Amino acid sequence: xxxxxxxxxxxxxxxxxxxxxxxxxxxxxxxxxxxxxxxxxxxxxxxxxxxxxxxxxxxxxxxxxxxxxxxxxxxxxxxxxxxxxxxxxxxxxxxxxxxxxxxxxxxxxxxxxxxxxxxxxxxxxxxxxxxxxxxxxxxxxxxxxxxxxxxxxxxxxxxxxxxxxxxxxxxxxxxxxxxxxxxxxxxxxxxxxxxxxxxxxxxxxxxxxxxxxxxxxxxxxxxxxxxxxxxxxxxxxxxxxxxxxxxxxxxxxxxxxxx
Numbered sequence: 001x002x003x004x005x006x007x008x009x010x011x012x013x014x015x016x017x018x019x020x021x022x023x024x025x026x027x028x029x030x031x032x033x034x035x036x037x038x039x040x041x042x043x044x045x046x047x048x049x050x051x052x053x054x055x056x057x058x059x060x061x062x063x064x065x066x067x068x069x070x071x072x073x074x075x076x077x078x079x080x081x082x083x084x085x086x087x088x089x090x091x092x093x094x095x096x097x098x099x100x101x102x103x104x105x106x107x108x109x110x111x112x113x114x115x116x117x118x119x120x121x122x123x124x125x126x127x128x129x130x131x132x133x134x135x136x137x138x139x140x141x142x143x144x145x146x147x148x149x150x151x152x153x154x155x156x157x158x159x160x161x162x163x164x165x166x167x168x169x170x171x172x173x174x175x176x177x178x179x180x181x182x183x184x185x186x187x188x189x190x191x192x193x194x195x196x197x198x199x200x201x202x203x204x205x206x207x208x209x210x211x212x213x214x215x216x217x218x219x220x221x222x223x224x225x226x227x228x229x230x231x232x233x234x235x236x237x238x239x240x241x242x243x244x245x246x247x248x249x250x251x252x253x254x255x256x257x258x259x
Contacts, residue, residue, distance in 0.1 A: 003100045006104055009104070010104030010105055010108055011105075011108035011111060013108065014105065015108055015115075054130065054221075056127065058187075058225055060124045062185060062211075064121065065143075065182075065208035065209075066182065066204060067116055067120055068110075068144075068146040068147040069207040070150060070204070071112060072106070072112070072150035072154060073154030073157070074154065074171065075154070076109060076158050077158055080163065080164050102245075105151070105155075106151035109154075113147040114144065121136065135214075138214050142211045142214045146211060149244075150203075153203050155245065155248030156251075157171065157174055157248075177202075178205070181205060182204040182207075183199070187225070206240070207233075209228060210230055210234065210237065212226055213227075
C-alpha cells in the first residue's frame with residue numbers, strides 16, 4: 001500500500017501541474033491541427049487514390065502514437081527540474097523504493113500524455129477521421145502502453161543530463177528524427193537499407209506501429225499500413241521498456257547519490 005500511495009501521489013502532482021499549465025494545454029491542440037488537419041488533408045486530396053487507403057486515418061494513428069510516446073518522454077524532463085529545486089532529494093529520502101518513485105513519475109506523465117491523446121482523438125473526429133467506438137476501445141490499451149514506453153525511453157535519455165538547458169538541446173535531436181523513421185507521417189515499408197536499419201533502431205517506430213496495427217486490425221488496408229503484428233510490437237516494447245527502465249533508473253539514482 002505504501003508503494004501504491006507513493007505512485008498515486010507523485011502521479012497526481014504531475015497531472016495537476018499539467019492542468020495548471022494553459023500554454024502546454026494549448027500546444028496539445030496545435031500539433032494535431034497542423035499535421036492531421038493540414039498535412040493529412042493535403043495528402044488525402046493528392047495521394048489517397050494511388051495509395052489505396054485514407055491518409056487522414058494513417059496520419060491520425062501515427063500522431064496518436066507519437067504524441068503518447070513523445071509527451072511522456074519529454075515530461076520526464078521534470079526530473080531535472082525536480083533535481084534543481086531539490087524535490088527529488090526529498091523523494092529519495094522517503095521510505096519507498098526508488099523504482100516506485102520513478103514509476104510514479106512515469107504514471108503521472110502518462111496520464112498527462114493520455115489527456116493530450118484524448119485531445120488528438122477529439123480533433124481527429126472533428127476533421128472526419130473514421131473512428132468507431134470499437135476501434136477506440138481496442139486502441140486504448142495500446143495508447144497507454146505507448147505512453148509508458150515513451151516515459152522509459154525519456155528516463156534513459158535524460159538520466160545523465162545535468163541541466164534543463166542540456167536536456168532542451170539534446171532531446172529534440174534524439175526525438176525529432178524518429179518522427180520520420182517511425183513512419184508517423186508517411187509509409188516506411190520500402191526504405192533504403194541504411195534508413196531501414198535506423199528505423200528499426202527507433203523506439204518510437206514500435207509505439208506508432210502498435211497503435212496503427214490495432215486501428216487497422218481486420219481492415220483491407222492492414223498490409224499496406226502496418227509494419228509488424230501487434231504481438232511483435234508488444235514483445236519488442238516490453239523488452240525495451242524493461243531495459244530502459246532498469247538502466248535509466250540505475251543511472252539517475254547513481255547521479256543523485258553523487259550530487
